[in-house]
Amino acid sequence: MVKGPVDPNAIKALNEMKYEIANELGITKNFLTNKSGLDSGQNIFFGGYVGGHMTKKLVEMAEKELIK
Numbered sequence: 001m002v003k004g005p006v007d008p009n010a011i012k013a014l015n016e017m018k019y020e021i022a023n024e025l026g027i028t029k030n031f032l033t034n035k036s037g038l039d040s041g042q043n044i045f046f047g048g049y050v051g052g053h054m055t056k057k058l059v060e061m062a063e064k065e066l067i068k
Contacts (some may be wrong), residue, residue, distance in 0.1 A: 014054075021053045 005011055027046060038046070
């Protein structure tokens with residue numbers, strides 16, 4: 001089992017998706033890239049929050065593809 005994206009080009013797409021979802025959640029790109037003002041607990045919270053929404057959206061996309 002491969003850990004991480006199979007296609008190296010997917011990394012760019014996943015990063016773009018991360019920032020899109022963060023923006024939808026009201027978290028700016030500047031906030032995500034400049035974490036100097038956050039403590040470790042806040043980093044974990046925001047990372048998990050965005051990552052959880054990314055996973056949910058990826059599952060929804062896969063389900064739609066399976067239905068086709």
